């Protein structure tokens with residue numbers, strides 16, 4: 001749950017808690033978690049072309065920003081990608097479906113970044129079977145740059161209210177090679193209601209709520225120490241924390257004002273959605289999930305180039321018993337019999353948002 005500056009203003013009633021205190025105002029201007037954002041600055045700054053591509057790959061979208069990747073460099077031109085088994089969200093993603101999609105995003109951005117650097121990447125998925133490496137990659141010189149590469153640094157998951165501006169038929173057509181785009185107003189309303197209902201289930205189911213709250217990082221010090229999970233940072237959120245409105249305890253208490261205000265904010269932003277993007281697959285194997293991640297990343301880069309915002313809203317796609325009805329409904333609405341809805345995202349025109357924290361490349365390389 002990332003609250004924006006504007007959302008935070010709403011939360012504190014349009015006032016500024018620290019207006020009276022110059023010292024506090026000074027403190028709040030220093031709240032950017034610079035260390036946690038360093039990987040965005042360092043992207044591309046490596047001599048080894050594999051590390052250059054990896055330094056961009058780790059900027060991809062991934063569930064709860066867990067960054068479940070570990071990489072071994074192999075020989076002079078290869079690498080192997082592994083899933084970090086300690087970075088999982090078992091309550092909301094019991095089969096690692098979403099985690100695997102995030103690893104697919106990683107591989108696609110690796111290939112795109114390498115192409116912009118003049119390298120082709122030969123990928124072999126699951127070279128040692130389902131329990132070994134996710135992929136092996138061999139780099140060789142001589143690739144043509146993928147035009148989507150120019151969007152890597154600006155891509156975001158934009159978790160904000162979107163403008164009322166509709167997504168035009170022309171824009172939907174331009175995105176058709178990447179995803180199913182839903183602009184029909186009745187269907188959009190159905191999906192707003194369904195995604196909101198699913199969001200509430202996650203929030204009011206104690207074990208799924210706890211999973212999220214455990215991953216929340218409150219303020220700059222926590223974010224810098226753990227640049228992953230759900231980061232609650234920036235001057236306004238930190239002012240709320242100092243004022244006692246935003247804290248870990250209240251986030252686990254549905255009766256608290258902080259929890260209820262959070263719901264209000266999320267209801268507003270989830271309703272402010274003019275369109276949706278959907279990815280389905282015929283099968284639901286690990287390879288299908290990796291392919292979905294690769295498709296989602298390309299979609300997110302394409303939307304970025306078009307000035308459109310994208311935000312995954314995955315609650316109704318999650319496979320735990322309390323979500324079974326919403327899971328069935330979203331499949332009735334969006335998939336043919338037997339297909340799996342792998343990704344559902346809000347699509348529209350949102351504000352430019354800050355990048356999210358990342359672990360440095362060096363911490364994800366086992367044998368650098």
Ligand SMILES: Cc1cc2nc3c(=O)[nH]c(=O)nc-3n(C[C@H](O)[C@H](O)[C@H](O)COP(=O)(O)O)c2cc1C
Nearest residue numbers: 061062063064065098101156157312313314315356
């Ligand atoms: C498979 C998958 C599922 C996701 N589901 C959600 C979601 O339900 N809600 C949400 O706010 N973000 C979701 N995200 C987005 C991540 O939270 C986001 O990618 C991560 O925090 C990093 O931020 P960034 O994409 O802006 O770099 C999802 C991303 C992926 C790849």
